[in-house]
Amino acid sequence: MVFGPVPNRSYHEAFMRNAIEMAEFALASDETPVGCVFVHNGEIIGRGINGTNASLNGTRHAEFVALAEIMAKHPQSILRETDLYVTVEPCIMCASALRQYGIRTVYFGCLNDRFGGCGGVMNMHSDAGVDKPYPVYGGIFREEAIMLLRRFYVQENEKGKLVMTVSDKGRIAALCILNLDDRSLTGLFPWDST
Ligand SMILES: [Zn+2]
Numbered sequence: 001m002v003f004g005p006v007p008n009r010s011y012h013e014a015f016m017r018n019a020i021e022m023a024e025f026a027l028a029s030d031e032t033p034v035g036c037v038f039v040h041n042g043e044i045i046g047r048g049i050n051g052t053n054a055s056l057n058g059t060r061h062a063e064f065v066a067l068a069e070i071m072a073k074h075p076q077s078i079l080r081e082t083d084l085y086v087t088v089e090p091c092i093m094c095a096s097a098l099r100q101y102g103i104r105t106v107y108f109g110c111l112n113d114r115f116g117g118c119g120g121v122m123n124m125h126s127d128a129g130v131d132k133p134y135p136v137y138g139g140i141f142r143e144e145a146i147m148l149l150r151r152f153y154v155q156e157n158e159k160g161k162l163v164m165t166v167s168d169k170g171r172i173a174a175l176c177i178l179n180l181d182d183r184s185l186t187g188l189f190p191w192d193s194t
Helices: 009-028 062-071 076-081 091-099 141-158 166-177
Strands: 034-042 043-049 083-089 107-109 135-140
Touching: 009 034, 009 062, 009 083, 009 107, 009 141, 034 076, 043 083, 062 076, 062 091, 076 083, 083 141, 091 107, 107 141, 141 166
Parallel strands: 083 107, 107 135
Antiparallel strands: 034 043, 034 083
16 A cells, blocks of 8 residues: 555655665665655755664654754744654654654655565554554655665675774764754764765
8 A cells, every 4th residue: 555656756856865865865864774864845854764773762863853953943844844754754753743742644665574564563653543544655766775775785794793892883873863953963963065
């Protein structure tokens, strides 16, 4: 069902391309390559990559990282007019939070068949509940999303017990934890180049 036709697909592919780029950045940062962008009126208002490794915090999923950025600048109500593009189906935790936050629509790449909350394992987006359900469209650049995950597992296996330097850890933790607007961090992020 979540892999049905996506209306106006090319419009959504453009934003999923941004999410894929975030996932590639996560891969380069030794994080599970999941990336996302939140889009309001055609404009990206939040970006996130999975940050659980550097932060040692299992809740630093890409969606939560981006939501923290959005909540720092906007009222929660903006999410009612905002769509999420994420390379991997949101997990049960994120799918539930997105519903409580009132997300308008979720577009994702590949299914998360272990922890998925939008059809992969559970249906947090549509099950009976207090909060308004949201529609979900999966399969946009699915193969690329899967290939990124495969590359990550190959990369991790090859590295074995390679230990990150303190500065690497600090840099990546900064990405995941600190306010993305902090001037001292300018230049750390690929999307800061403008
Ligand atoms: Zn999650």
